[in-house]
Amino acid sequence: MKVNLGRYMSMLAGDPLADRAVPPTGYTANLTVFTAGAMAFLAVFALALSLATGRLADRWSAELARTSTLRISAPADQLAAQEAAAVRVLETTPGVASAKPLTTEEQQALLEPWFGPDLPVETLPIPRLIEIIEEGDGYDPAGLRARLQAEVPGAILDDHTRWREPLIAAANRLRLLATVAILLIAAATGAMITLAAQAALAANAQVIRVMRLVGARDLYIAGAFVRRFTLRSLTGSAAGTAAGMLAVLLLPKTEVAGGFLTGLGFQGAGWIAPLVIPPLAAIVAFFATRAAALRTLRANS
DSSP states (O other), rough: OOOHHHHHHHHHSHHHHHHHTTOOOHHHHHHHHHHHHHHHHHHHHHHHHHHHHHHHHHHHHHHHTTEEEEEEOOOOHHHHHHHHHHHHHHHSSSEEEEEOOOOHHHHHHHHHHHTTTTTOOOOOOOOEEEEEEEEETOOOOOHHHHHHHHTOOOOOOOOOOHHHHHHHHHHHHHHHOOOOOOOHHHHHHHHHHHHHHHHHHHTTTTHHHEEETTTOHHHHHHHHHHHHHHHHHHHHHHHHHHHHHHHHTTTTHHHHOOOOTTOOOOGGGGGGGGHHHHHHHHHHHHHHHHHHHHHHHHOOO
C-alpha cells in the first residue's frame, strides 16, 4: 500500500522536464476543462434532485401518515345524524387527536381544481368528509372500521395507505434515477478524459520517443499526463460546480414554484454536498489518465 501510494504521489509531484511532453494549450486542454465543467454542472443538478426527492418522500410520508379521511355516504335526511355518530366514535378512539367535519366551503375548495369555483356543492349528493388527525402511535384501523360498521353503516375509512405508498415509491425511484445519473456522469467524464489523454499522447509521440532514448521510464512520462489532466479536471469541475450551485440558487423558491418541483435544490447542510464533486472529478481523471497513459505507452514500447 505504501509503495502504490508513493507512486501515485510521485505522479502528482511536478517535474518541469516531464511536463514538456504535454502541451499546455490546445484542443485536448480545452476539451478536458470543458468536459469536466459540463459534467460537474450536470452532477450538481443530479445531486440536487436526489436530495430533493429524499425530502419529498419524507414529507409525503409524514403528511399522509398522520391524517386520515372518513367518508359518510347516506340519504340526505340521515347524513347529519351519521356524521355526529361518527364524530362521537372518533373522539373516543385511542390514537385520534381530533376529528373535524369539513364545511361546505372546504369541500368546495377541494373540488374546485376539477370542477371549477361555481360547483353547487350544497345541492349535490356529495358525501360528508371528516378529517382525522392522529397522535402518538396512531389508531388501530381494523378496530376502528369494525366500530364504524356497527355504529355508522354509511362510513368508509380511508387511512391514505393506497395514496402514500405509490407516492413514496415514485419519490424513491426518482432518487435512484438521480444516483444512476451521477454514476453515468462520472463514467462519461472518465471516458472523455481517457480520449483526450490518448490524443495528447499521440500528438507527442516524437517527444516521448526522445525521452525514452535518454532513459525516461514509462511511469515517469505518464506522470506528466496524469498531473496535467488531473489539474485540468479539477479546475473545470470546480468552475462547473460553482455555476451549477449558482443556477440551483436562482431556482424559484418553494412558495413561488409550488407543485411537484417544490423544494428542488439544496437546504441547510445540503449545500456542502456539491463541494465533493471537484475532488471526485480529479480522482476520476487521475485514474483514467493513468490507465490510458500506461496502456498506450506499453503498446508503443
